[in-house]
Amino acid sequence: MHSSHTTADLQAALRARLGDAAIVTEATAMLPYCRDWHGDVTSDAVAVIRPRSTAEVCDAVQACRNLGLSIVPQGGNTGLVLGAIPDRPEREVILSLERMKAVRSVDPDDFSMVVEAGCILAEAKEAAASKGMFFPLALGAQGSCRIGGNISTNAGGINVLRYGMTRELVLGLEVVLPDGTVLDSLSTLRKDNRGIDLKQLFIGAEGTLGIVTAATLKLTPFPDRVATALLGLNSLEDVMRLYRRARRDCCDLMSAFEFMPPIAFALAREAMPDLTMPISGDCPVYVLMEISGSGLVDVDDLMQRFLENVLDDGLVIDGVLAASATQARNLWLFREGMNEGQARRGTHLRTDISVQLSRLPDFVREAEAAVAAAAPDCVCVSYGHVGDGNVHLNVLPPSGLSSVERSNRIHTAKKEINAVLDRYHGSISAEHGIGRLKRADFEERLSDVQRHLLTAIKTAIDPAMIMNPGCQLNLGELS
């Protein structure tokens, strides 16, 4: 438990400058900030600080430094690796960006927008759309996650295969550094090779190097024509064949290519019983594919012709093409609802793996076989952003197990999957980051050179080690 003395000192230091609403210390009010998205972990903090401006973030950082407190930045708290939840509650404050949510500008001529870090992703996308523009980052949590969190996790999502990860969508950043100074780099320049690109250090840093307070984001014209299809195939090999064909035949207009196992339909309907089945659900594997464009491009015609060809060839054995935006949304609800369905089956293993594209089918088969041998009563659910070689190979223990038995199964399955993954030279985190959940697995796989460089960067920027300690790396404390 944190000392009331520290809390009172923090309040005294900040209240006059930031106002009462900026400092939350009451336990019930702090709870939503201290619990992770799935409710697996609940922590505590000295306080939650909610600044309204970059200057107030600087004040908060100074106050924390003076009191010897560390800072855990938080956006929408939708992260899946415990990066935004303190693990030394008596010495850490959560700094929430939720009150810094302004869209500072949307500029269609520059194909860019400037937003504050606390802007919810869906609201940033809407602001861009209101000017005919598109911010392509798209993920299931977009109604809750915030731009600063997206940048700090270098978030991926369903549109990566066309537009890239968040890193590729950031033109400039404003960051409050651990000494309270501001790196003002809100550039809109597309090309700028003046030495080392400092902003890159903070993208994917998960709050360990500073607090992102605003960003300039890259926009594209809004793709007002979208064609969506759900396709049934015989095997993962066929999925990869279809992917190659689609990349070629659709001229890189493909904006999503997700694969799902047939159990996805049952899982989604456990979470959303009113969903109507769009397809038989009997095929060994399904692909949800989207192509999109704007202006003179006729994506409906392109999708129609593409599907005719792949059905004629026998590559696709069943399929449904959405005839309206509502039908397309219904198809996506199966993809999104399967996450919720898995959560309803209790604590389970969630992985976020990437392997070389061409080796994905072999990897999934081998890893699932290893889990089946070691934990035969568990169900494997493999799905994900197959166009990026990114698979979520989740493992659901059966119902009726004690929590100890459940975590034993999860531990066993993870060990088996990681052993196969290491043989494939894959990544234990394709898009969710490291946080605290994957720290041990990450550290175990670092070379001496990587560890040395990461430690050197951290100690150069945050010598007092106040930024999100224990997230990504366990470096202990220098002072």
Ligand SMILES: Cc1cc2nc3c(=O)[nH]c(=O)nc-3n(C[C@H](O)[C@H](O)[C@H](O)COP(=O)(O)OP(=O)(O)OC[C@H]3O[C@@H](n4cnc5c(N)ncnc54)[C@H](O)[C@@H]3O)c2cc1C
């Ligand atoms: C249903 C669901 C679907 C998801 N789908 C995807 C997906 O497809 N792809 C994907 O990549 N992720 C996905 N995620 C994970 C999550 O939404 C992303 O990681 C997202 O980018 C986190 O944003 P956030 O604002 O919630 O960050 P938080 O959870 O609040 O924080 C995440 C990390 O960033 C740090 N941080 C937050 N804000 C700042 C800031 N302003 N400055 C410095 N550090 C900061 C935190 O300290 C923490 O380490 C999903 C999550 C859910 C619940």
